[in-house]
Amino acid sequence: MISSLSGSSRVFGIMGHPVRHSLSPAMQNAALQACGLDGVYVPFDVRPERLGEAVAGLRALGVGGVNVTIPHKTGIVQYLDELDESAEAAGAVNTVKNDNGRMVGYNTDGDGLLRSLAEDFAFSPKNSSVVIIGAGGAACGAIAALCRAGARRIEIVNRSVDKAASLAAAMEERYPGTVLAVTGFGTGLAPILQGAGLVVNTTSLGMKDETIAGLEPEALHHEAIIYDMVYAPPVTPLLLEAQRLGLRHANGLGMLAAQGELAFRIWTGMLPPRGLMGRVLAGISAQ
């Protein structure tokens, strides 16, 4: 790929701190190559206090676009010229496009989740009833995308109930077509789960073998889907439980690939070959 770079190569990248564990360079470079595009995608390790300079640098150097990851997803907003509805609703940016010097922020996490659910389960959010575990950045993106796609009801279950309540109120104001409700952790969740078609874990619980207090998937309908945004380890205790009960389930690798595909389309106008990014990620996570 490097040997094919030229004087007119476009540069893309990811800004985070730290960024060396990111899987995005592998999947984005594979996509550039597969689409025959003259470009390269590189990691940029940017300290929070230098974020403003970094964005000015992207503009000055004509970098085509970047992904944005922890800890910059909200901090970068103040340095951008415009926010797409996806980023404004989520209150966070994971993709920036340099549109002739105008830096535009997007959030492809939520639509990435929906794309993964559509591809893996043919799930349509229209009129659905969804339980979202968590009320952080990943939850905001997911809830906003579900509301835009016509979800009927979303129940947010979170440790900090106040935080979930503010999020629910903000989303209901923006998307009045969806009913939002809030429940705390630890209380019996069975009545909420009974009517749900989809449960999404947006917390980091499961990365270290933790279970989610009060979440008993036995209460779910047999056609319900359990989606865990965690992808390392590939099988969390929640997914193990879904497996045991014979429920449809997936980890967050599909979403990671899909948010990358949507970012790639924002920058290049093209989608990578179907399944390519997912195969790259699966190859890395199997190592």
Ligand code: NAP
């Ligand atoms: P965040 O903004 O820090 O939010 C963390 C959420 O997890 C909050 O709701 C927090 O509850 C909850 N939480 C954390 N530790 C907890 C504990 N010990 N007990 C109960 N609740 C706990 O983080 P984020 O950006 O939303 O990311 C969350 C997870 O999603 C991460 O694991 C991240 O890797 C994953 N993610 C995956 C993808 C993907 O493509 N697959 C994309 C984005 C994020 P409180 O509000 O009570 O603190």
